[in-house]
Amino acid sequence: MQRSIVLFENSIRSDQTRRVYSYYLQKFLIFAKLKDFDSILALPKEQLQMLVEDYLFYLKKRISPNSLQPIFSAIDLFLTINEKEYNFKKIKKMMPSKIKRSGSQAWSHKDIALFLRQARKSRAKALILFLSSTGARIGTISDLRIRHVSDMQDNCKSVLFYEGTNEEYTGFLTPEASQALDDYLNERKRDGESMTGESPVFRTEYQLGIEKVIPLASKSAQSVISRLIQAAKIPREKSGNRYAVQLDHGFRKFYNTVLKTNDSANLSLAEKLMGHAGVFALDGNYLNPSKDKLFLEFKKHIPNLTIDSSERDKLKIAQLEKEKSEIKNSQVKELAQWLDGNPKLLEDAEKLGELLDKTIIKYRMQSTGSDPILDDPELAKLKVKIRV
Numbered sequence: 001m002q003r004s005i006v007l008f009e010n011s012i013r014s015d016q017t018r019r020v021y022s023y024y025l026q027k028f029l030i031f032a033k034l035k036d037f038d039s040i041l042a043l044p045k046e047q048l049q050m051l052v053e054d055y056l057f058y059l060k061k062r063i064s065p066n067s068l069q070p071i072f073s074a075i076d077l078f079l080t081i082n083e084k085e086y087n088f089k090k091i092k093k094m095m096p097s098k099i100k101r102s103g104s105q106a107w108s109h110k111d112i113a114l115f116l117r118q119a120r121k122s123r124a125k126a127l128i129l130f131l132s133s134t135g136a137r138i139g140t141i142s143d144l145r146i147r148h149v150s151d152m153q154d155n156c157k158s159v160l161f162y163e164g165t166n167e168e169y170t171g172f173l174t175p176e177a178s179q180a181l182d183d184y185l186n187e188r189k190r191d192g193e194s195m196t197g198e199s200p201v202f203r204t205e206y207q208l209g210i211e212k213v214i215p216l217a218s219k220s221a222q223s224v225i226s227r228l229i230q231a232a233k234i235p236r237e238k239s240g241n242r243y244a245v246q247l248d249h250g251f252r253k254f255y256n257t258v259l260k261t262n263d264s265a266n267l268s269l270a271e272k273l274m275g276h277a278g279v280f281a282l283d284g285n286y287l288n289p290s291k292d293k294l295f296l297e298f299k300k301h302i303p304n305l306t307i308d309s310s311e312r313d314k315l316k317i318a319q320l321e322k323e324k325s326e327i328k329n330s331q332v333k334e335l336a337q338w339l340d341g342n343p344k345l346l347e348d349a350e351k352l353g354e355l356l357d358k359t360i361i362k363y364r365m366q367s368t369g370s371d372p373i374l375d376d377p378e379l380a381k382l383k384v385k386i387r388v
Helices: 003-010 015-032 037-042 045-060 065-081 088-093 109-118 122-134 138-143 175-190 218-232 249-260 267-273 291-299 309-339 343-366 377-387
Strands: 149-151 157-161 169-173
Touching (some): 003 037, 109 218, 122 169, 122 218, 157 175, 169 267, 249 267
Antiparallel strands (some): 149 157, 157 169
16 A cells, blocks of 8 residues: 555544545545556646646535535645645635535434334334434444443443544433344344454344444445335425435434423533533533433433333333422421421321322322322311321
8 A cells, every 4th residue: 555545544533534535535536537646746736736726626516615625624634644735725715615504404203203113123223213312423333332332220321432532422322222222232142143342333234143243334324224214204305415304413413402402401411412522612621521420411311312102101200200209208308397206196197198199199190280299188288287
């Protein structure tokens, strides 16, 4: 391999970026009609400058202005790392202004539920719920290994993204997504795959589990989603070259929407769960919350990140029981204060405890908006009696 390419590839940390930049550089070589990359470096400065400018003029007529920057960033990196002098500032001055992007909308709960209904294979279901629960970029899928996934309390899992890089962050899987991933991984084990911590979380399709394990590439993951969209027959509006809801990024926008529209959300922690630096300029350097603190923030959003409506109902009931239990405990403490030094009221206290239990059940069945533990007339009378 030519040293110019070795230097270029070793200057890029991310595998995904390396693949994309290599593709852009290859396209530039084809446009230049040169035999290899060293030939680009051999061009005189004036000729090279004209070649890059002509490539810009060529692309401006054919692709979106928003797509030009990464293409010329790849070319600039190749020339810079190989110490080839040219005027990149002049190129930037001639680039058109970016236009407003389409594709800003998110998949809805209904859309994602339809995808899952069409998912005949455990991998497809696990992938959809993984993206919905973490908001992960599709480019991370191929790099994820089993050791990056850990069990958490409350039937959840944590996922470590971009391990060992400046972009490293932790995401989490809801109980629903965790179960789907377990089902998929257990299916692979039953099919004969010998799994280790270095096994990919998602692999390509196979006839036999003992076949060589190949990580699921981003393009293949997008194909899985595309097939589900077609099967679900979800209409997609298009503006220019983009759909209103992007194929894969629609899940990330769904995740972002759920987190940011929760009134109890801590926005700085929500940004960390997105893999962003934070809300404020110094959050990236000074806000480094622990995994447990991030998980507490994530738990606020589990009901709204859960796709299956029946599962959401179960979570809401469980949350309701927890809240009512806390209220009951508070009432018991209050009652203990009333009874302090007055054992004659114990019989009425037992009645009060029974009434509290009945009121909780009644509340759950009626699903009213009031708080019957505080509003129930029988309870109020009994409290007055005890106070007297």
